[in-house]
Amino acid sequence: MKNKSSLIFTMALTLLVVGALAAMVIMKQKDKADTEKVDTTMNTSENSNQGKDPVKTDKVDVQGQPMMGKKDAKVTVVEFGDFKCPACKYFDGNMKPELKKKYFDTGKAKYYFIHTPFHAEESILGGLAGETVLKNNPDKYWDFHDALFKLQTQNGSTDKWLTMGAVKKALKTAGVSDVDKIVEDIKANKEKAAVQKDIDLTQKHNIQSTPTIIVDGKALKDPMDMDKVTAAIDKALK
Numbered sequence: 001m002k003n004k005s006s007l008i009f010t011m012a013l014t015l016l017v018v019g020a021l022a023a024m025v026i027m028k029q030k031d032k033a034d035t036e037k038v039d040t041t042m043n044t045s046e047n048s049n050q051g052k053d054p055v056k057t058d059k060v061d062v063q064g065q066p067m068m069g070k071k072d073a074k075v076t077v078v079e080f081g082d083f084k085c086p087a088c089k090y091f092d093g094n095m096k097p098e099l100k101k102k103y104f105d106t107g108k109a110k111y112y113f114i115h116t117p118f119h120a121e122e123s124i125l126g127g128l129a130g131e132t133v134l135k136n137n138p139d140k141y142w143d144f145h146d147a148l149f150k151l152q153t154q155n156g157s158t159d160k161w162l163t164m165g166a167v168k169k170a171l172k173t174a175g176v177s178d179v180d181k182i183v184e185d186i187k188a189n190k191e192k193a194a195v196q197k198d199i200d201l202t203q204k205h206n207i208q209s210t211p212t213i214i215v216d217g218k219a220l221k222d223p224m225d226m227d228k229v230t231a232a233i234d235k236a237l238k
Contacts, residue, residue, distance in 0.1 A: 038164070039189045040124040042117070042199055055206045058217030062112045064194065066134050066141045068100065069110030075103070075236040077111045080202060080212040083126035083148050084119035086156045087224060088211045092149045095226055102230070109233055113145065115198045116210050122162035127198060129167045131191035132182055133174075143174035 060078050077099070081088040096111075103109035115130055117123030126148060134141045147170035153159040167186065171179045185191070201207075213223035215232040222228050 038125055038128065038187055039192070040121040040128075042124055042192070042196055052206060052208075054208070054212060054214075054219040057205055057214045057219045060114075060205060060214060060217075061201060062114075064197075065112040065114055066130070066138075066145070067110055067112050068142060069104035070107045071110065073104075073107055073110040075109035075216055075233055077103075077109050077233065078114065078214040079111070080114045080116040080205075080207045080210055080214075082116045082118050082123050082210045083130075083152065084123045084157050084162055085210040086152070089149045089152045089156060091211050091213075091224065092146065095224075095229065098226070099229065099233075103233055108237060114201055115195060116202050116207060116212075117195070117199065118210055119157055122160065124195060125164070125167065125186075126162050127195040128186050128189065128191055129170075129182075131194040131198075132185045133171070133176060135191055135194070136178075136182055136185065137176050140174050140176045144170055144176060147171075147173040 057078075062076070062078060079088075079091070081091070099109075099111070104111050115123075115127035117127050129148070130141070130145060133144045148162075148166065150173075151161065151166045151170060153161045164183070164186075168179060168183060171182055176182060211223050213220045213229060215229070216236040218232070220228060220232055
C-alpha cells in the first residue's frame with residue numbers, strides 16, 4: 001500500500017509539473033504573439049556620418065518630447081537613450097535621481113528624453129510604449145519610464161526581455177490608467193510617427209551611442225561621469 005501511494009503521489013506530482021511547464025510555454029507563446037502583432041517597421045537607415053561625433057546638437061528639436069523640470073529653466077539637458085541599453089539604465093537609476101534633486105526639481109535645468117531604438121524591434125516597442133503613455137497619460141510617463149528600465153535584465157542589450165508582457169507590467173507598476181487601451185494603441189501603432197521623429201533626430205544629429213547627453217547644445221564626451229555632467233550643467237548656469 002505504501003508503494004502504491006508513493007506511485008500515485010509521484011504520478012500526481014509529475015502531472016502537476018508538466019501542467020505548469022505547459023502553462024509557462026503557452027504564456028510565453030502568447031506574449032511573443034502579442035509582441036509580434038506590433039508593427040516595428042521604421043525607417044532606420046544609417047547615417048553617412050557614422051563613426052563621427054554628434055553634429056548640430058545645439059539645434060535638437062525637443063518639442064513634444066517628455067520633459068522633467070520647469071519649462072523656463074535656464075539650462076536644457078537632452079538624453080538620447082534606449083530602454084535596452086544597460087548604460088542608460090545605470091544613468092536612469094543612479095545618476096538621474098541626483099540630477100533631478102539638484103537641478104530639475106529646483107528649476108535650474110530641464111531634462112528631455114528622446115527614444116533612441118538602437119536594438120531593433122524591442123527598442124522600437126519600448127519607444128512606442130513610451131510615446132503612447134506620453135500621449136494618453138502624460139503624468140505617468142516618468143513612472144512608466146523608470147518602471148520599464150527596472151525590468152531590464154542583467155544582459156539587457158542582448159536578452160529578449162522587452163516584450164509586451166514587460167510593457168504591461170511596467171504600465172501596472174506605474175499606475176497608468178486604462179492599461180488595456182494603452183496596449184491596444186501600442187498594437188495599433190498609433191504613435192509610430194512620434195517614434196519615427198525620434199529616429200529621424202537620432203540620424204540628423206548623428207547619435208552613435210546611448211546614452212548621449214547634451215547640455216545646452218553640447219554633447220558630453222563622458223556622459224557616465226557624474227562629476228563631468230554636473231560640471232557641464234554648473235558651467236551652463238553661470
